[in-house]
Amino acid sequence: EIVMTQSPATLSVSPGETASLSCRASQSIKTNLAWYQQKLGQAPRLLFYGASIRATGIPARFSGSGSGTEFTLTISSLQSGDLAVYFCQQYDDWPLTFGGGTKVEIK
Amino acid sequence: QVQLQASGPGLVKPSQTLSLTCTVSGASVNSGGYFWSWIRQHPEKGLEWIGYIYNSGRTYYNPSLRSRLTISGDTSKNQFSLKLTSVTAADTAIYFCARGRAAGDFDYWGQGTLVTVSS
Helix, strand or coil: CCCEEEECCEEEECCCCCEEEEEEECCCCCCCEEEEEECCCCCCEEEEECCCEECCCCCCCEEEEEECCEEEEEECCCCHHHCEEEEEEECCCCCCEECCCEEEEEC | CCEEEEECCCEECCCCCEEEEEEEECCCCCCCCEEEEEEEECCCCCEEEEEEEECCCEEEECCCCHHHEEEEEECCCCEEEEEECCCCHHHCEEEEEEEEECCCCEEEECCCEEEEECC
């Protein structure tokens, strides 16, 4: 199975700054990658699919990039409401697998 | 607006069967192009895809759970269900139902239900 590794595990960022989250796949997944945001006590919300295609209603402050094995989720002008755990998920091969998540904290 | 709601017992004894149902509104589990899925999240850990049902009855399971897993659908109630047999403490998790798209991502998720395996 394809192993997804996210780093760092926790990221502490001041409001207004930029957060960069990394997701690495154990083999090439082309751009078959999704990103999700999970706030405390809530279900995950789809942010991106196709590595860089923003889902409906996601603000432009969020951007996704990458292909192959290296992917990045960037959150610019960080707001307090961005406090959450962010997961990546590959859908290039079965079984579908998720990364362990990056927790974004607000300084 | 598509909504999913998982329901079922919050406590299951070891070796017994975990049974959950997901009720869908705003979309039909009978509609083509979507994969009605179960995903779980172990405490303080990441997400694990369990399996899905599509085309009113076809299923695909995570190989790690296949021998214990059954996912079925009830189109008359617009529901789909999960049964996981011979559970252990390792099956303690929050169980989510979600709608999977053809590409493989999940665009709508239910709130999740905590299932604890304990005697």
